[in-house]
Amino acid sequence: MLMGCLEELSRRYPGTKFVKIISTDCIPNYPDCNLPTLLVYNNGAVKANYAGLQSFGKPCTPEGVALVLCHSDPVLNDGLTGGDSSRRSVLDGESKRLIEKLVAERENLDDDGASSD
Secondary structure: OHHHHHHHHHHHOOOOOOOOOOHHHHOOOOOHHHOOEEEEEEOOEEEEEEEOHHHHOOOOOHHHHHHHHOOOOOOOOOOOOOHHHHHHHHHHHHHHHHHHHHHHHHHHHHHHHHHOO
């Protein structure tokens, strides 16, 4: 589930480098109960780590993951701008996407309810 979200975010934010590795290739005997684990690096230093899906909300969506990652350093980068304006742009864009998705889901529920009456 998280992998699908990260693949979507990697397309939206080409200025951010996303990589993946098998946990035990990175850390021998890494416990499965901590999977998935997401490590956020900047300039070779870990800035944040997230173990498990609970960090990203239910359901786990690209927008939810993006909003969590925006609290880390570095912020997701669209490759177009830098600094705080880019951070605000990402937060605004992801918030808008999340709201649009929720409204569309609600409209679908309303449409389904109306057609069954």
